[in-house]
Amino acid sequence: MQVEIRAAVDQFRRGDTETAFFELIEMTDDVLPAIVDIFRGEPQPDVRAFLVKAAWERREDAVIRFLAEALNDDAEEVWQEALDGLVAFSSQESLELLQSARSRKFKDSAAKRFHLWLEEAIQQVQFELRAKAQFDTRPFAKIIRKELKET
Numbered sequence: 001m002q003v004e005i006r007a008a009v010d011q012f013r014r015g016d017t018e019t020a021f022f023e024l025i026e027m028t029d030d031v032l033p034a035i036v037d038i039f040r041g042e043p044q045p046d047v048r049a050f051l052v053k054a055a056w057e058r059r060e061d062a063v064i065r066f067l068a069e070a071l072n073d074d075a076e077e078v079w080q081e082a083l084d085g086l087v088a089f090s091s092q093e094s095l096e097l098l099q100s101a102r103s104r105k106f107k108d109s110a111a112k113r114f115h116l117w118l119e120e121a122i123q124q125v126q127f128e129l130r131a132k133a134q135f136d137t138r139p140f141a142k143i144i145r146k147e148l149k150e151t
Helices: 002-013 017-025 032-041 045-057 063-070 076-089 092-103 111-134 139-150
Strands: none
Touching (some): 002 032, 032 045, 045 063, 076 092, 076 111
């Protein structure tokens, strides 16, 4: 699987972003472990951001833990992509991960930008969760609505 993913990354590096992207999101096997391995060894932030986007666009719940890892990347384009993915999922798990990122420490001046983006992402996820809970008639939905009002 790594061979196919690396081929897509090479296409991305050559500027064929769209083809590379769709090749990654349309792969039928469980590619997340291989994407994560390649991400961890990739020195270029634009390639890491590309891998994060492709991973979350596959819409597999297992990607949320990877997004939490990418959220701690030093490169702004990578953590922005991780924020986008966590907002796209708009789950209780993604909300908790976003809230826990408030304590993230930075080596440079990116802290202010990160926290502005982070608070925006938290608000978006809270809004989505409230909207979902409002139209959910199952018994536990009342509990979820109550918890969201408290946050």
